[in-house]
Amino acid sequence: SQQGEEDPQALSIQEGENATMNCSYKTSINNLQWYRQNSGRGLVHLILIRSNEREKHSGRLRVTLDTSKKSSSLLITASRAADTASYFCATGRKQGGSEKLVFGKGTKLTVNP
C-alpha cells in the first residue's frame, strides 16, 4: 500500500514561477524524503526531513513537515526548465520491528520556458 500520496499528480508552470507539491501520509513516520526523477533516469535525493523537524532548505528548495496534519510540502522557487521532472515523497517508518521507506506515486512537474 502507498504511504505517501503526492498532490497534484501533474503541475505545469512557467519558468520563474514557484512550484508547490504536497505529500500526505497515514501513519507516524521517522523521516520524510523528497526525490527527483528525470525522464528515463534513476531517482536523485533532494532533502530528508526528520519527524522532529518542521522546515528545511536547500538552495531553491524548501520542505515543510507538519506531523499533526501528516503532510509535507516541497516548494521550488524561481523554477527553471531544468526542474522539469517527476518528484516523489518517501516516508520512513517502523512497522512490526522493521523499518520501511515507502514511495508515493509522484508529481510530474513541467516548467515551460
Place this chain on the structure above:
Amino acid sequence: NAGVTQTPKFQVLKTGQSMTLQCAQDMNHNSMYWYRQDPGMGLRLIYYSASEGTTDKGEVPNGYNVSRLNKREFSLRLESAAPSQTSVYFCASSGDRFNEKLFFGSGTQLSVL
C-alpha cells in the same frame, strides 16, 4: 566515483526465461535495495539487504530472489519470468537502512513477452 551501477540497462525476455540483474555500489554502504517502478504505481520495494549476509522481503517479493554477494554487490534474479514482471528495476543503496538518503542506479528496463 561511479556510485550505484546496474547492468544490463535493457533486457527482453520470453515468458519462462530466467535472468539476473546485477548491482554494485562503491560507497561502502551497508544497505542495498531493489525496487520496481510501474506507470502510475510509484516505486515498490522488492527485497532489501540491511547489511552483508542478510536479506529481507519487501512489498512485492513474489517471483524474485536476491543474493547479497558481498558488501558491494546485490543481485536480483527472476527464475521464471512472467509478463507481469515487465517493469523498470532500480537498485539503490544507503548507509543506514531507511534512515538515510538512498542513492539510485540508472535502472534496468525489462520487457517480458
